Amino acid sequence: MLNNIQKNNDFSLLGPMHTNLSGLKALISNDCYEGLKIIRECCGAAGFSKFSGIINTIDMLSAFVTLEGDGVVMNL
Numbered sequence: 001m002l003n004n005i006q007k008n009n010d011f012s013l014l015g016p017m018h019t020n021l022s023g024l025k026a027l028i029s030n031d032c033y034e035g036l037k038i039i040r041e042c043c044g045a046a047g048f049s050k051f052s053g054i055i056n057t058i059d060m061l062s063a064f065v066t067l068e069g070d071g072v073v074m075n076l
Contacts, residue, residue, distance in 0.1 A: 029064040036061060 040047035040054045047054050 025064075029061065033058070033061050033065050 036054065036058050040052075040058065043052060043054065046052055050056070
């Protein structure tokens with residue numbers, strides 16, 4: 001596909017590809033965030049410890065849920 005873009009300057013798939021990737025980004029980032037919250041809850045009090053690394057990962061990942069647009073809108 002990249003070769004076709006380079007040779008023919010054919011960007012016709014750029015719009016549909018952007019739409020699909022935006023939807024996948026919203027779906028995957030939300031699923032990862034919800035999964036990490038479940039992991040933290042399963043660890044009990046140890047899940048809140050900085051030594052577990054879960055809190056730092058949740059903080060980092062939580063930005064991606066709403067970064068570049070609301071996840072609800074991106075899912076639509």
